[in-house]
Amino acid sequence: MTTIRDVARLAGVGLGTASRVVSGKGSVSPATAEKVRRAIAELDFTPSHSARALLSGSTQMIGVYIPLLKGSFYPNILQTIDSELRAADRHMVVAFGREATDTRAEVCEGARFLIERDCDGLIVMSNALTAEDVQEFLRRQPNLVVLNSSFEALADRCFTADHRAGGRLAAEALLGHGHQRIAVIGGPATSPDNAERLEGFHAALREAGIAAEGVPSEASDFSTAGGYAAACRLFERGVDCTALFCANDEMAVGALACCAERGLRVPADVSVIGYDDTPTAEFAVPRLTSVHMPIREVTQAATRMLLNRCYDLGLGVERQFGVTVTVRASLGPAPAMHR
Amino acid sequence: MTTIRDVARLAGVGLGTASRVVSGKGSVSPATAEKVRRAIAELDFTPSHSARALLSGSTQMIGVYIPLLKGSFYPNILQTIDSELRAADRHMVVAFGREATDTRAEVCEGARFLIERDCDGLIVMSNALTAEDVQEFLRRQPNLVVLNSSFEALADRCFTADHRAGGRLAAEALLGHGHQRIAVIGGPATSPDNAERLEGFHAALREAGIAAEGVPSEASDFSTAGGYAAACRLFERGVDCTALFCANDEMAVGALACCAERGLRVPADVSVIGYDDTPTAEFAVPRLTSVHMPIREVTQAATRMLLNRCYDLGLGVERQFGVTVTVRASLGPAPAMHR
DNA sequence: TGGCGGTTTGGTAACGGTTCCATTCTGCCG
DNA sequence: CGGCAGAATGGAACCGTTACCAAACCGCCA
Numbered sequence: 176m177t178t179i180r181d182v183a184r185l186a187g188v189g190l191g192t193a194s195r196v197v198s199g200k201g202s203v204s205p206a207t208a209e210k211v212r213r214a215i216a217e218l219d220f221t222p223s224h225s226a227r228a229l230l231s232g233s234t235q236m237i238g239v240y241i242p243l244l245k246g247s248f249y250p251n252i253l254q255t256i257d258s259e260l261r262a263a264d265r266h267m268v269v270a271f272g273r274e275a276t277d278t279r280a281e282v283c284e285g286a287r288f289l290i291e292r293d294c295d296g297l298i299v300m301s302n303a304l305t306a307e308d309v310q311e312f313l314r315r316q317p318n319l320v321v322l323n324s325s326f327e328a329l330a331d332r333c334f335t336a337d338h339r340a341g342g343r344l345a346a347e348a349l350l351g352h353g354h355q356r357i358a359v360i361g362g363p364a365t366s367p368d369n370a371e372r373l374e375g376f377h378a379a380l381r382e383a384g385i386a387a388e389g390v391p392s393e394a395s396d397f398s399t400a401g402g403y404a405a406a407c408r409l410f411e412r413g414v415d416c417t418a419l420f421c422a423n424d425e426m427a428v429g430a431l432a433c434c435a436e437r438g439l440r441v442p443a444d445v446s447v448i449g450y451d452d453t454p455t456a457e458f459a460v461p462r463l464t465s466v467h468m469p470i471r472e473v474t475q476a477a478t479r480m481l482l483n484r485c486y487d488l489g490l491g492v493e494r495q496f497g498v499t500v501t502v503r504a505s506l507g508p509a510p511a512m513h514r
Numbered sequence: 515m516t517t518i519r520d521v522a523r524l525a526g527v528g529l530g531t532a533s534r535v536v537s538g539k540g541s542v543s544p545a546t547a548e549k550v551r552r553a554i555a556e557l558d559f560t561p562s563h564s565a566r567a568l569l570s571g572s573t574q575m576i577g578v579y580i581p582l583l584k585g586s587f588y589p590n591i592l593q594t595i596d597s598e599l600r601a602a603d604r605h606m607v608v609a610f611g612r613e614a615t616d617t618r619a620e621v622c623e624g625a626r627f628l629i630e631r632d633c634d635g636l637i638v639m640s641n642a643l644t645a646e647d648v649q650e651f652l653r654r655q656p657n658l659v660v661l662n663s664s665f666e667a668l669a670d671r672c673f674t675a676d677h678r679a680g681g682r683l684a685a686e687a688l689l690g691h692g693h694q695r696i697a698v699i700g701g702p703a704t705s706p707d708n709a710e711r712l713e714g715f716h717a718a719l720r721e722a723g724i725a726a727e728g729v730p731s732e733a734s735d736f737s738t739a740g741g742y743a744a745a746c747r748l749f750e751r752g753v754d755c756t757a758l759f760c761a762n763d764e765m766a767v768g769a770l771a772c773c774a775e776r777g778l779r780v781p782a783d784v785s786v787i788g789y790d791d792t793p794t795a796e797f798a799v800p801r802l803t804s805v806h807m808p809i810r811e812v813t814q815a816a817t818r819m820l821l822n823r824c825y826d827l828g829l830g831v832e833r834q835f836g837v838t839v840t841v842r843a844s845l846g847p848a849p850a851m852h853r
Numbered sequence: 854t855g856g857c858g859g860t861t862t863g864g865t866a867a868c869g870g871t872t873c874c875a876t877t878c879t880g881c882c883g
Numbered sequence: 884c885g886g887c888a889g890a891a892t893g894g895a896a897c898c899g900t901t902a903c904c905a906a907a908c909c910g911c912c913a
Contacts, residue, residue, distance in 0.1 A: 195892090569868050
């Protein structure tokens with residue numbers, strides 16, 4: 176390891192002078208600066224992050240906790256965070272969820288792991304998170320934002336799209352195509368964002384005269400296998416519907432697989448609409464209609480807000496995010512007669 | 515920030531004693547240790563990683579460069595690396611590729627970013643990597659492993675499955691089902707692992723009397739959209755085949771979408787076989803037959819080998835990885851008469 | 854009681870960088 | 884030519900931790 180001392184010695188200057196050239200602060204005569212720069216090049220010197228971190232109290236690193244990477248939802252988020260951080264010349268330290276069992280314990284342990292690592296800030300996402308957990312994290316790391324969850328007491332640190340509006344859009348899309356007999360595959364009952372999208376969905380149906388009790392539903396786990404199994408259960412129950420709303424795209428893809436295997440034509444027999452509009456949706460068979468979340472923008476805003484808090488960068492932060500429906504082949508008009 | 519000095523002061527002991535209690539090394543009388551432990555608890559003290567890193571010269575962090583996260587191939591790898599690192603109580607710093615343009619420049623810049631961050635070791639993967647690039651990284655960071663590429667001069671640091679064997683298996687699976695008119699959708703021509711799997715594939719076909727020139731082929735980019743477009747091009751060229759080999763699952767999924775839209779039944783009209791056996795394959799419509807890469811094991815081995823190099827942990831490292839075919843609905847017998 | 858081995862303890866140096874202060878040097882003006 | 888302001892420079896101190904050293908202390912045995 177070459178240190179700045181080596182640089183100073185080789186250049187024949189004092190420690191302070193060498194440091195001033197490296198950091199670019201303070202005045203150094205052009206001739207001296209040139210000598211130092213040559214020494215830096217010759218020794219291939221790069222300043223030690225650890226030493227700088229110790230002195231400045233800032234590691235220039237942001238911790239990110241992200242649940243088990245399944246499907247194409249979370250990878251996109253990670254990617255976006257990295258883009259924003261690298262643009263600001265900061266690094267990302269990641270901790271993942273590991274199993275599906277006790278995700279709440281997992282996120283707490285993951286956050287602890289990251290906090291102890293002396294990150295300058297923390298981005299957390301998990302639908303197993305509670306407001307108390309977040310408060311506890313905040314006690315140890317005030318620079319924290321929550322992605323894809325929303326807690327009223329912490330509204331300014333939470334970044335998420337309007338899932339009630341999203342659920343509502345899904346319902347309206349189905350109703351607009353004449354569907355009346357509609358079934359639902361929901362996410363985990365414990366997941367707040369799942370609850371919100373279902374709330375919006377049922378609210379819109381209710382306004383169209385369809386009570387929630389009249390809507391057959393299965394709860395699942397946001398996974399493709401789960402969606403497949405839930406769809407199978409629905410059909411085995413003898414549910415007779417012309418449209419199926421799935422609370423995320425992964426489950427919708429599973430449902431499509433189930434339909435295909437049972438000989439149900441989508442959308443001729445049954446329309447399917449997903450949620451999130453992940454990259455998977457575009458090339459599903461048939462192409463999947465989905466509620467489009469501006470997840471890139473949401474993630475960007477959260478990351479920038481955190482960067483501003485940590486480093487006072489003054490980046491622009493959007494707080495309103497529009498939700499739309501991307502219509503593809505899996506949504507069609509309700510069949511005139513069913514079966 | 516509470517420091518070990520605060521702890522020592524509160525406990526009424528010297529700095530060294532407090533440090534000995536924290537690190538657990540050196541002898542401390544039970545009574546004193548208890549006093550210190552109480553002070554630690556009261557002050558909620560955690561030792562500073564930066565200070566430890568500066569003194570020990572080790573940041574306890576491993577850098578990971580991973581290309582643009584698309585599809586379900588890379589996320590799995592990332593997940594596996596994280597599991598292994600956390601099991602060893604080490605952290606992961608990540609840099610992603612950003613765009614598809616000039617991926618080689620990207621990987622170099624990403625590796626530089628990670629090396630300058632003082633990681634203890636580096637895991638790099640990208641099919642745009644050259645042996646010279648790796649040599650250059652090694653000069654600055656001797657603790658380096660390459661995932662999913664293979665360079666002869668650096669064989670001991672490269673971890674990848676046998677893609678020639680994988681390509682061969684794909685061919686044998688098709689031949690075994692009576693297919694003779696076979697088409698191929700390949701990955702980027704510049705990608706060595708793509709070249710290897712195609713090599714194996716064509717070698718097996720050649721042994722069955724099918725020359726490479728007689729196998730219609732399109733090159734694409736490993737993306738779903740690319741696979742879709744390539745399949746369209748094949749069919750528009752009027753290619754008449756009973757089976758289609760795609761060099762990864764993403765492209766295979768795109769090809770399936772193309773088949774569906776053109777009314778081609780899979781596997782009744784045309785069989786499709788993918789490569790990698792990513793989670794996507796299982797619930798594709800129809801379920802996708804794919805060459806199964808033991809990517810979890812490969813990743814695990816690479817990570818452990820790096821951990822051993824960095825921290826002398828003596829973890830077991832596998833070096834041989836079996837490749838198999840996961841047979842699902844998309845592969846069927848060749849139609850007796852075509853069209 | 855003196856001496857000795859072993860344990861326990863406190864303080865200092867060191868890691869590599871930046872900041873601050875004191876000193877020297879330069880050029881300019883009176 | 885003397886004085887002075889401002890630039891340029893070198894070196895010490897510091898960030899928080901651990902390793903090492905020396906000193907103090909304990910009990911034990913002769």
